[in-house]
Amino acid sequence: MITLSSDFGSPYPAAMRGVLLSDTTTQLVDIAHDFPRQDVRTAAFWLREILPYFPPAVHLVVIDPTVGTDRRALAIKAGEHALVGPDNGVLIPPARALGDLEVFEIPIEDPASSTFHGRDVFAPAAARIHELGRASFPDDSAFRETTDYEDFAFPDPEITAEGVRGEVLVVDGFGNVITNIPGEVLQGRMGASVAVNGDTAPTARSYAMVAPGERLVTIGSHANVELAVNQGRGDEAFGVNPGSTIEMTW
Amino acid sequence: MITLSSDFGSPYPAAMRGVLLSDTTTQLVDIAHDFPRQDVRTAAFWLREILPYFPPAVHLVVIDPTVGTDRRALAIKAGEHALVGPDNGVLIPPARALGDLEVFEIPIEDPASSTFHGRDVFAPAAARIHELGRASFPDDSAFRETTDYEDFAFPDPEITAEGVRGEVLVVDGFGNVITNIPGEVLQGRMGASVAVNGDTAPTARSYAMVAPGERLVTIGSHANVELAVNQGRGDEAFGVNPGSTIEMTW
Amino acid sequence: MITLSSDFGSPYPAAMRGVLLSDTTTQLVDIAHDFPRQDVRTAAFWLREILPYFPPAVHLVVIDPTVGTDRRALAIKAGEHALVGPDNGVLIPPARALGDLEVFEIPIEDPASSTFHGRDVFAPAAARIHELGRASFPDDSAFRETTDYEDFAFPDPEITAEGVRGEVLVVDGFGNVITNIPGEVLQGRMGASVAVNGDTAPTARSYAMVAPGERLVTIGSHANVELAVNQGRGDEAFGVNPGSTIEMTW
Numbered sequence: 001m002i003t004l005s006s007d008f009g010s011p012y013p014a015a016m017r018g019v020l021l022s023d024t025t026t027q028l029v030d031i032a033h034d035f036p037r038q039d040v041r042t043a044a045f046w047l048r049e050i051l052p053y054f055p056p057a058v059h060l061v062v063i064d065p066t067v068g069t070d071r072r073a074l075a076i077k078a079g080e081h082a083l084v085g086p087d088n089g090v091l092i093p094p095a096r097a098l099g100d101l102e103v104f105e106i107p108i109e110d111p112a113s114s115t116f117h118g119r120d121v122f123a124p125a126a127a128r129i130h131e132l133g134r135a136s137f138p139d140d141s142a143f144r145e146t147t148d149y150e151d152f153a154f155p156d157p158e159i160t161a162e163g164v165r166g167e168v169l170v171v172d173g174f175g176n177v178i179t180n181i182p183g184e185v186l187q188g189r190m191g192a193s194v195a196v197n198g199d200t201a202p203t204a205r206s207y208a209m210v211a212p213g214e215r216l217v218t219i220g221s222h223a224n225v226e227l228a229v230n231q232g233r234g235d236e237a238f239g240v241n242p243g244s245t246i247e248m249t250w
Numbered sequence: 251m252i253t254l255s256s257d258f259g260s261p262y263p264a265a266m267r268g269v270l271l272s273d274t275t276t277q278l279v280d281i282a283h284d285f286p287r288q289d290v291r292t293a294a295f296w297l298r299e300i301l302p303y304f305p306p307a308v309h310l311v312v313i314d315p316t317v318g319t320d321r322r323a324l325a326i327k328a329g330e331h332a333l334v335g336p337d338n339g340v341l342i343p344p345a346r347a348l349g350d351l352e353v354f355e356i357p358i359e360d361p362a363s364s365t366f367h368g369r370d371v372f373a374p375a376a377a378r379i380h381e382l383g384r385a386s387f388p389d390d391s392a393f394r395e396t397t398d399y400e401d402f403a404f405p406d407p408e409i410t411a412e413g414v415r416g417e418v419l420v421v422d423g424f425g426n427v428i429t430n431i432p433g434e435v436l437q438g439r440m441g442a443s444v445a446v447n448g449d450t451a452p453t454a455r456s457y458a459m460v461a462p463g464e465r466l467v468t469i470g471s472h473a474n475v476e477l478a479v480n481q482g483r484g485d486e487a488f489g490v491n492p493g494s495t496i497e498m499t500w
Numbered sequence: 501m502i503t504l505s506s507d508f509g510s511p512y513p514a515a516m517r518g519v520l521l522s523d524t525t526t527q528l529v530d531i532a533h534d535f536p537r538q539d540v541r542t543a544a545f546w547l548r549e550i551l552p553y554f555p556p557a558v559h560l561v562v563i564d565p566t567v568g569t570d571r572r573a574l575a576i577k578a579g580e581h582a583l584v585g586p587d588n589g590v591l592i593p594p595a596r597a598l599g600d601l602e603v604f605e606i607p608i609e610d611p612a613s614s615t616f617h618g619r620d621v622f623a624p625a626a627a628r629i630h631e632l633g634r635a636s637f638p639d640d641s642a643f644r645e646t647t648d649y650e651d652f653a654f655p656d657p658e659i660t661a662e663g664v665r666g667e668v669l670v671v672d673g674f675g676n677v678i679t680n681i682p683g684e685v686l687q688g689r690m691g692a693s694v695a696v697n698g699d700t701a702p703t704a705r706s707y708a709m710v711a712p713g714e715r716l717v718t719i720g721s722h723a724n725v726e727l728a729v730n731q732g733r734g735d736e737a738f739g740v741n742p743g744s745t746i747e748m749t750w
Contacts, residue, residue, distance in 0.1 A: 001271065003264075009673040011532035011546050014503075015721075018553030021501065021529065028529070029271065029278070032261035037674070038731065046261050053268030053369070065731070068706020114706040116721030119553070173259040174287070206318020206364040221265075221366030231288065231315070251521065253514075279521065279528070282511035296511050303518030303619070423509040424537070456568020456614040471515075471616030481538065481565070 001057040002126055005031040005047060006118060007038060008062065015116070016060065016123040023127030029057075038065035040090045042170050042242065044152060045178075047094035049222045056080035056134060060126040062118035063090045073106035073121050075129060075143055082134045084126040086117070089152030104143035157181045163195075163249035166225070168242050175233025176226050179246050183219030195249045196227065196238065207231070217248075251307040252376055255281040255297060256368060257288060258312065265366070266310065266373040273377030279307075288315035290340045292420050292492065294402060295428075297344035299472050306330035306384060310376040312368035313340045323356035323371050325379060325393055332384045334376040336367070339402030354393035407431045413445075413499035418490050419474075425483025426476050429496050433469030445499045446477065446488065457481070467498075501557040502626055505531040505547060506618060507538060508562065515616070516560065516623040523627030529557075538565035540590045542670050542742065544652060545678075547594035549722050556580035556634060560626040562618035563590045573606035573621050575629060575643055582634045584626040586617070589652030604643035657681045663695075663749035666725070668740050675733025676726050679746050683719030695749045696727065696738065707731070717748075 002020055006013055013033045020028060031050060035043040043063040051059055056079075064086040072087040079099020083091045084106070095101050112120035129137040137143065157166030157180050166181035186194075186203055193200045194217055204216045212231040215238065220226035225248070228234040235241065252270055256263055263283045270278060281300060285293040293313040301309055306329075314336040322337040329349020333341045334356070345351050362370035379387040387393065407416030407430050416431040436444075436453055443450045444467055454466045462481040465488065470476035475498070478484040485491065502520055506513055513533045520528060531550060535543040543563040551559055556579075564571075564586040572587040579599020583591045584606070595601050612620035629637040637643065657666030657680050666681035686694075686703055693700045694717055704716045712731045715738065720726035725748070728734040735741065 010534050011550060012672075014529075014531040014550045015553050017529050018550060018555075021527075022553065022555045027271075027277075027527075029264075029267050031264040034260050050261060050264045050268060053265050053272065055268075055272045066708045069708045113719075113721040113723075115718065115726075119721065172262075208316045208319045218365065219363075221363040221369065223363075226365075277521075277527075279514075279517050281514040284510050300511060300514045300518060303515050303522060305518075305522045422512075458566045458569050468615065469613075471613040471619065473613075476615075 001027045001029060001055065002130055003029045003031050003051070003054060003057055003059045004033070005035065005043065005060065006033045006062040007035040007043065008033050008118065012116070012118070015119045016062070019119055019123040020060070020127050023124060024130045026130055029054075031059075035063055038063065040065070040088050040152070044090050044093040045154065045170050047090070048097045051081070051094045052097050054081075057082075058126050058130045058134060059083045059094070060118075060122055061085035061090055061094075062122055064088070064117060067117050068114035072149070073108055073117065073125065074149060075104045075106050075125055075137065077102040077104070077134065077138055080134060082126075082129050082137060084122050084129065086122075087149050089150045092150075092152045093154065102138055103146055103149050104138055105146045106143060154180055159185065163247065165245065165247050167246060168240050168244045169224075170242055171235045174228075175235045176220065176228045177234045177238060177240055178220055178222060179225045179227070181225040181246065181248065183223045183225055185248070186217070186219055186225060189250065197240075197245075197247055201227070201238075251277045251279060251305065252380055253279045253281050253301070253304065253307055253309045254283070255285065255293065255310065256283045256312040257285040257293065258283050258368065262366070262368070265369045266312070269369055269373040270310070270377050273374060274380045276380055279304075281309075285313055288313065290315070290338050290402070294340050294343040295404065295420050297340070298347045301331070301344045302347050304331075307332075308376050308380045308384060309333045309344070310368075310372055311335035311340055311344075312372055314338070314367060317367050318364035322399070323358055323367065323375065324399060325354045325356050325375055325387070327352040327354070327384065327388055330384060332379050332387060334372050334379065336372075337399050339400045342400075342402045343404065352388055353396055353399050354388060355396045356393060404430055409435065413497065415495065415497050416475075417496060418492050418494045420492055421485045424478075425485045426470065426478045427484045427488060427490055428470055428472060429475045429477070431475040431496065431498065433473045433475055435498070436467070436469055436475060439500065447490075447495075447497055451477070451488075501527045501529060501555065502630055503529045503531050503551070503554065503557055503559045504533070505535065505543065505560065506533045506562040507535040507543065508533050508618065512616070512618070515619045516562070519619055519623040520560070520627050523624060524630045526630055529554075531559075535563055538563065540565070540588050540652070544590050544593040545654065545670050547590070548597045551581070551594045552597050554581075557582075558626050558630045558634060559583045559594070560618075560622055561585035561590055561594075562622055564588070564617060567617050568614035572649070573608055573617065573625065574649060575604045575606050575625055575637065577602040577604070577634065577638055580634060582626075582629050582637060584622050584629065586622075587649050589650045592650075592652045593654065602638060603646055603649050604638060605646045606643060654680055659685065663747065665745065665747050667746060668742050668744045669724075670742055671735045674728075675735045676720065676728045677734045677738060677740055678720055678722060679725045679727070681725040681746065681748065683723045683725055685748070686717070686719055686725060689750065697740075697745075697747055701727070701738075
């Protein structure tokens with residue numbers, strides 16, 4: 001199985017599908033191709049949350065703002081999974097969620113285009129790893145182990161006696177605000193109100209537990225604190241964006 | 251084969267794909283993930299029209315505005331097909347189009363999230379039904395037969411001597427207005443004009459049979475009367491929306 | 501393998517998927533379903549660029565502005581591939597990129613709808629060709645060889661001593677302007693500036709080689725000259741659209 005993730009929109013992912021299926025026989029599964037353009041951080045978050053639900057697979061990830069420069073191409077063995085993509089940090093959070101990391105450099109050979117390494121570099125490498133097997137691909141001399149790669153980690157929240165100070169990681173397509181604050185801080189507080197950036201809001205187990213249009217603080221499906229509005233947009237109601245500081249006090 | 255339908259946009263459906271493929275080996279086929287948010291009626295219409303074109307399959311349907319409340323989770327055996335989703339009516343019109351119904355309740359076990367039953371409740375149930383076989387899953391003790399579920403049916407039009415009074419079921423992405431009026435009422439009238447909500451429009455077999463920008467009344471691909479504009483939007487030209495009354499007189 | 505391309509948006513492609521999988525067992529691969537509505541030229545360009553990356557397959561293509569008129573339905577054998585779609589030129593550029601052409605007419609039988617030949621005519625024909633085998637389908641008496649079909653070719657650029665005069669073929673979703681000018685004209689000029697419609701712009705191997713927001717002239721992934729902006733839209737910065745004339749002088 002090979003999964004595909006990119007910020008390419010349409011129809012560029014189809015060329016990657018063609019290359020993959022020319023080079024190997026497998027099931028292709030789309031994660032998403034509408035990740036925000038050139039936004040390494042947002043894609044890294046979603047892939048960290050989603051890829052662990054998959055059985056062992058090769059994950060092709062092309063969020064690649066510096067394509068055509070001297071940034072390197074990586075193949076990472078992570079537990080029983082393999083990830084393939086650019087060396088800009090996007091692979092690291094999902095890889096760490098999948099297992100221990102072994103990182104390899106993929107050689108970039110001419111005549112790859114300078115603008116579409118998804119098709120010309122990463123898809124052929126993903127197909128090759130699928131052919132070789134995820135467990136044994138690192139033995140192939142085409143891949144050279146490296147410890148010199150761009151790392152990336154999301155910030156940790158600060159938990160204090162009076163509350164917690166974290167930040168917004170991403171806003172989903174519904175407008176739900178996903179923070180880096182662990183849902184456990186709400187344990188024992190469900191049904192009560194909390195102060196969020198100085199303004200109170202009720203806590204609730206799910207959206208429909210408050211009236212339509214009302215704000216709520218909940219534990220999202222990623223087990224983090226989410227700020228939401230039932231049948232509305234939490235980002236607008238709470239006035240926050242990815243990167244905004246969130247201070248919650250009890 | 252398992253089909254997937256939701257109003258999740260992107261990238262949430264990918265987590266359901268991962269769960270399904272972790273729990274069973276099968277071909278996944280997307281119906282759509284951009285159904286209007288929390289709009290049970292529109293999704294029920296499209297699924298009623300589309301699912302009968304499929305071979306026997308398990309159909310995972312997650313249009314779920316009351317996730318996290320006490321609404322139940324259902325698995326329905328309908329002819330040679332099975333449908334899995336929330337108990338809010340969305341499964342019923344497509345299930346009736348696929349065969350006779352046997353309705354079962356899916357237990358919701360902790361520690362499911364309160365906000366993403368598509369991933370935590372419905373996808374595992376769909377995979378289990380695929381593993382057990384669509385014909386024999388009702389024998390599994392995990393599923394309890396029930397007659398207590400939320401029903402849903404689309405309204406019938408009123409056909410009179412002078413014409414017909416129906417309503418708009420949905421508007422498609424092209425702006426074509428799909429009504430609940432059976433296309434047969436136009437038989438013998440093709441090429442003539444009819445009055446629609448008091449204003450005349452020509453009938454025609456297809457869009458390109460009137461000039462670009464012109465209105466037409468046609469028999470759509472669902473065999474219902476459609477109001478359309480060649481290379482334009484019928485909903486705007488006829489001034490109607492889902493739920494609007496349509497009165498046609500001859 | 502059957503690939504699917506259309507301008508249907510959502511959820512109409514799902515009905516085609518159902519018909520294909522009812523009639524044959526195969527892997528389905530989406531090219532795109534958001535090709536610009538009724539725009540034969542743009543779809544023909546993308547399919548010419550993308551389909552050659554695929555292994556031998558049946559390609560179902562439904563960009564069909566004259567559905568329901570007397571336009572014919574075609575099946576084309578092109579090398580080891582087959583293409584199925586309307587007789588309006590959309591199949592020809594990709595077919596020529598895949599091999600030598602043999603063109604066949606698909607009979608349109610009642611009771612096909614007049615508005616959705618993708619589901620009622622083309623998908624059944626694509627499934628039948630997949631069942632018969634791409635090599636041998638022309639022997640099936642259901643398909644009648646024809647030399648009478650609508651041809652289509654993109655214009656060639658004019659290369660002169662002082663420069664080149666071409667045109668914009670398409671603008672991609674990033675705003676990159678893809679011209680019909682072969683990338684070779686930039687050989688030996690990389691890093692220099694060229695005049696584009698009277699205004700100079702730097703040439704560069706990739707987007708990130710100029711500052712964010714800066715214009716560049718590059719060789720795109722289709723080996724043609726592209727006008728782009730790093731992290732911006734080339735179409736707006738250069739003030740051009742599909743069909744616009746591009747004059748480059750050295």
